[in-house]
Every structure is written in structure tokens, then in C-alpha cells.
Amino acid sequence: MNFTMNIPGLKGVIPTRFEDVGGVIRIYIEVERKAHRCPRCQNRTSRVHDYRIQKIHHLKWFERQTQIYYKRRRYACSCGKRFSEKNPIVQRYQRTSIEWNQAIMIRAVKGKTFKETGENYGVSATKIVRRFDQVARSEIRTVEHLPSVIAIDEYKGDTREGKYQLIIADTVTRKPIDILPNRYKKTIKHYLQKHGSRYRWSSWI
Ligand SMILES: [Zn+2]
Structure with missing residues (x-):
């Protein structure tokens, strides 16, 4: 299976496999290979250095916890620099998808309780509290x-x-x-x- 589908939250990526492991959905994805500009010397390269699997917490699908297994590609430039490809679903060093982050930001503020919101999103109440604080500090306190x-x-x-x-x-x-x-x-x-x-x-x- 190798196709491009416009699945909400997975636009611009290629799902290669879906699995249901004990009620948890795993979505395996890749991003199309294409020339990237080297962040060091600005030359373009499409030479693949290696792949790493990155596990990402994603929004629930059909009421099931969902994890994305992202086969992240790294490119190598002739200048010696190695760097990760661009992708639309996860930011650097994050374990949660961009969509998930956005949803949680809203729910952290609008949900009924941190505990309930945490349960709905498969994380601890503490994590929701931290997001709540983040929202409070970053977006909101500039009034x-x-x-x-x-x-x-x-x-x-x-x-x-x-x-x-x-x-x-x-x-x-x-x-x-x-x-x-x-x-x-x-x-x-x-x-x-x-x-x-x-x-x-x-x-x-
Ligand atoms: Zn370079």
C-alpha cells in the first residue's frame, strides 16, 4: 500500500500501513523524497543519509488512541551537513503531532476539567495543566x-x-x-x- 490520501491531520504525508495493536491505531507514514536546501551552505540536495522512526502521539481516530510512526528521512549535503527533511505533521523534538498540539491548546482552555481533557486525549492531567499554562503565558497574557x-x-x-x-x-x-x-x-x-x-x-x- 502506497498512496496519498487527504486524511485530516495527515495532509502532505504518505501513509504506508495501518495497524490495530490492542485497540491502539498505528499509522505508518513517510514524506515524499525531494530536493532540500542545505541549512549550512544553501545548496540543494536529495541524497538520503538515513531514516529514523519517530513515534508521535496523534489525535484519536474512531475513539481509539492513535500513534504515528514517522519514518523520518535525513539528507546529506556535499558540504558534510546532515539534516532532517521538512514535514507537515510534527515539529522538531516533539512527541506529539502539530494537530494534537493545536487541539490540546484549545481543549486545555475550553475543556471541563484537566483530568477529563487528559483522559480524552490519552495523557495525564499534569500535561494538560502544563499546556494550559503555556496558553496562558504565550498567547493570552499580552493583552x-x-x-x-x-x-x-x-x-x-x-x-x-x-x-x-x-x-x-x-x-x-x-x-x-x-x-x-x-x-x-x-x-x-x-x-x-x-x-x-x-x-x-x-x-x-
Ligand atoms: Zn551543505
């Missing part, structure tokens, strides 16, 4: 000015800072803008003052 109307959603994160966290979201796009470590009044008050928002307390806090 300077809040929109005039914001939505505040509760999130049961069970972190050291508190049992519940609050997600500040844009009411129009529903995208999270920020995450507060707990739902104490002083936390919210301080946050809103810092961002120059006028606010009124409502009874739900």
Missing part, C-alpha cells in the same frame, strides 16, 4: 486593553492558586483573552483596574 464588554467564564482547573480559574473572553469572538488564576473578588478587581476597565459587580462572583 493591554480589554474590549468594552467581556465575558467571564469559570473553569475548574484545580491548580495550586485555586480550585476555579476564570477565563476572560471576547463576547463577540468568544476567544479567550486572558486567564485569571482564581475567582476571588480581589483578583478580578485588581485585574480590571490594571486594564483600565470600568466594571460593575454582579452577584454571581
